[in-house]
Amino acid sequence: MIQKRKLISIVMPVLNEEKGLAKTIREIPVNELKRMGYDCEIIVVDGCSTDKSREVARKLGAKVIIEPRPGYGNAYKTGFRKARGEIIVALDADYSYPAHLLPRLINILEKKKLDFISTHRLHKHAEKYMSPLHIVGNKILTLLVRVLFRLNINDSQSGMWVFRRKIVESIDFFAGGMAFSQELKIYAFKNFKSIEVPIPYRRRVGRQKLNAIIDGFKNLLHLVGLCLMLNEVIRIADFTRIYKIINIGILGGNANASGNNHRVIPSTYWWTRKQIY
Numbered sequence: 001m002i003q004k005r006k007l008i009s010i011v012m013p014v015l016n017e018e019k020g021l022a023k024t025i026r027e028i029p030v031n032e033l034k035r036m037g038y039d040c041e042i043i044v045v046d047g048c049s050t051d052k053s054r055e056v057a058r059k060l061g062a063k064v065i066i067e068p069r070p071g072y073g074n075a076y077k078t079g080f081r082k083a084r085g086e087i088i089v090a091l092d093a094d095y096s097y098p099a100h101l102l103p104r105l106i107n108i109l110e111k112k113k114l115d116f117i118s119t120h121r122l123h124k125h126a127e128k129y130m131s132p133l134h135i136v137g138n139k140i141l142t143l144l145v146r147v148l149f150r151l152n153i154n155d156s157q158s159g160m161w162v163f164r165r166k167i168v169e170s171i172d173f174f175a176g177g178m179a180f181s182q183e184l185k186i187y188a189f190k191n192f193k194s195i196e197v198p199i200p201y202r203r204r205v206g207r208q209k210l211n212a213i214i215d216g217f218k219n220l221l222h223l224v225g226l227c228l229m230l231n232e233v234i235r236i237a238d239f240t241r242i243y244k245i246i247n248i249g250i251l252g253g254n255a256n257a258s259g260n261n262h263r264v265i266p267s268t269y270w271w272t273r274k275q276i277y
């Protein structure tokens with residue numbers, strides 16, 4: 001019986017990355033993936049670059065989509081909507097992530113029947129290519145993800161993922177900026193069979209688009225907001241018990257009346273507690 005070939009969509013957000021983009025596309029082992037039974041489509045989501053990123057992408061066989069709205073997350077949302085592959089790969093276009101390891105990562109995804117693989121760079125072999133500010137920021141945000149969402153994640157900010165398209169189908173993510181990366185991971189690790197794989201990392205080619213302080217702060221606010229929306233903080237603080245104590249002890253209220261769980265699940269959000277736990 002002839003086995004059906006699968007399609008992999010490799011999606012990259014791009015903002016003025018002509019040099020890094022060319023090197024990244026050239027590194028994708030398209031022929032090796034072909035031999036493994038996978039065809040590839042490369043999708044570049046360009047955010048109004050003023051350099052030659054679009055020309056470079058088209059010349060190297062990529063499909064170019066223009067997303068004029070600013071933001072890393074907005075670029076990914078648009079790119080994922082256009083992706084046709086059963087498997088989606090996401091990575092920066094700055095040559096910092098090891099695209100040559102894609103066959104190995106795809107193998108792990110298939111053999112272990114996983115839904116989502118995130119890569120992690122917070123180990124001594126990769127950290128030497130990041131600035132101290134970047135490392136500290138990543139570690140703080142990762143610790144917050146671990147504590148607030150009780151997830152065993154080592155690098156909540158890594159930008160290379162390999163996953164099945166069902167993860168991003170029919171879901172509206174909030175974050176339009178850099179926080180998209182942590183939101184996607186939290187969602188995937190809470191709801192799907194997910195693992196993290198350590199990878200080598202390289203110093204990026206070209207100018208960084210991320211502002212470690214501003215984006216780090218925005219990511220922190222995003223985490224707290226997400227956590228509040230999912231009622232995680234209320235659970236951590238055992239709000240119901242505190243409320244009971246205040247109601248009975250201070251306000252002289254009825255324990256039963258206040259005993260119903262005060263957990264309002266926002267109906268507009270795509271995770272309900274039922275889905276997560």
Ligand SMILES: Nc1nc2c(ncn2[C@@H]2O[C@H](COP(=O)(O)OP(=O)(O)OP(=O)(O)O)[C@@H](O)[C@H]2O)c(=O)[nH]1
Pocket residue numbers: 012013014015016017045046047048067069070071072075091092093094096159204207208209210
């Ligand atoms: N389309 C689009 N792409 C963006 C935007 N901002 C960043 N990117 C791209 O998203 C990817 C990640 O941005 P980076 O500047 O590399 O951020 P980072 O990886 O956190 O920082 P480095 O560690 O320095 O690489 C790169 O490929 C950027 O070109 C944007 O507003 N629109």
Ligand SMILES: [Mg+2]
Pocket residue numbers: 092094096159204
């Ligand atoms: Mg990068």
